[in-house]
Amino acid sequence: MANNIRHQLSDRVFHWSMAILTVILLGTAFLPILGVKFNWVPIHWVAGVLLIISVIFHLYRSFFVHGLSEMLPRVKDFYSPFGKSSSEEEKYDLGQKMYHWSIALIMLTLLITGGYMLAKIDTPFWNRDPSILTDWTWGIVYVLHGVASFLLIFFFILHIYFSFLPEHRELLRSMVYGKRDLNN
Ligand code: HEM
Numbered sequence: 181m182a183n184n185i186r187h188q189l190s191d192r193v194f195h196w197s198m199a200i201l202t203v204i205l206l207g208t209a210f211l212p213i214l215g216v217k218f219n220w221v222p223i224h225w226v227a228g229v230l231l232i233i234s235v236i237f238h239l240y241r242s243f244f245v246h247g248l249s250e251m252l253p254r255v256k257d258f259y260s261p262f263g264k265s266s267s268e269e270e271k272y273d274l275g276q277k278m279y280h281w282s283i284a285l286i287m288l289t290l291l292i293t294g295g296y297m298l299a300k301i302d303t304p305f306w307n308r309d310p311s312i313l314t315d316w317t318w319g320i321v322y323v324l325h326g327v328a329s330f331l332l333i334f335f336f337i338l339h340i341y342f343s344f345l346p347e348h349r350e351l352l353r354s355m356v357y358g359k360r361d362l363n364n
């Protein structure tokens with residue numbers, strides 16, 4: 181891998197497929213609540229299953245190709261949490277690491293609870309069987325899915341805001357082309 185490549189092609193493909201699936205999932209979840217009525221369930225569950233597959237791919241990359249070290253918080257990150265000096269030799273600053281682990285927790289909550297909720301629908305692959313959990317446990321599953329989806333909106337807006345700041349243009353470029361500086 182060339183040194184000036186910040187995000188390899190397969191990681192960029194993961195990031196953008198995950199981003200598109202997230203927008204589809206948020207749209208199909210919240211548009212009907214806002215009054216735009218359509219048959220949202222099939223689109224929502226198929227996008228959710230594709231997101232589960234893409235996150236499994238990311239976990240494989242993280243554990244077996246990259247290793248976790250770039251994403252682990254370090255004591256020196258706290259000296260300059262969102263500033264340049266800690267990120268000069270570190271790939272991600274503390275803000276990005278905190279963002280990543282928050283998103284990881286939120287997404288895993290959504291994907292695991294959503295995975296259980298698949299038992300509530302008929303699909304070409306399996307039939308509805310809500311009896312796998314008690315009513316009480318279903319309540320917990322639904323509350324976790326709902327709370328996590330609201331947190332996801334908050335973190336999503338935060339991430340878009342930081343990604344489009346002019347001083348982060350190089351990072352945005354690196355998530356599209358792989359490199360921070362296209363002439364280098
Ligand atoms: C416990 C679960 C997770 C672990 C252990 C994990 C681990 C990591 C690690 C170690 C990196 C840094 C790779 C590097 O640059 O060396 C990374 C990057 C990233 N993670 Fe995760 N992650 C997890 C869950 C998630 C989830 C659920 C999402 C979003 C749905 C996500 C999205 C990303 C993105 C977009 C990147 C930057 C892409 C890149 O590697 O260049 N992660 N993750």
Ligand code: HEM
Binds near residue numbers: 271283
């Ligand atoms: C239009 C939508 C989006 C844009 C423009 C965008 C932009 C970016 C950019 C530029 C980076 C690389 C930052 C770096 O190199 O240090 C990045 C990383 C990352 N993105 Fe996104 N993203 C979008 C959607 C999403 C969504 C929907 C999620 C998850 C819900 C997500 C999760 C992540 C994570 C976990 C990382 C790695 C941590 C970090 O670098 O901050 N992104 N994104």
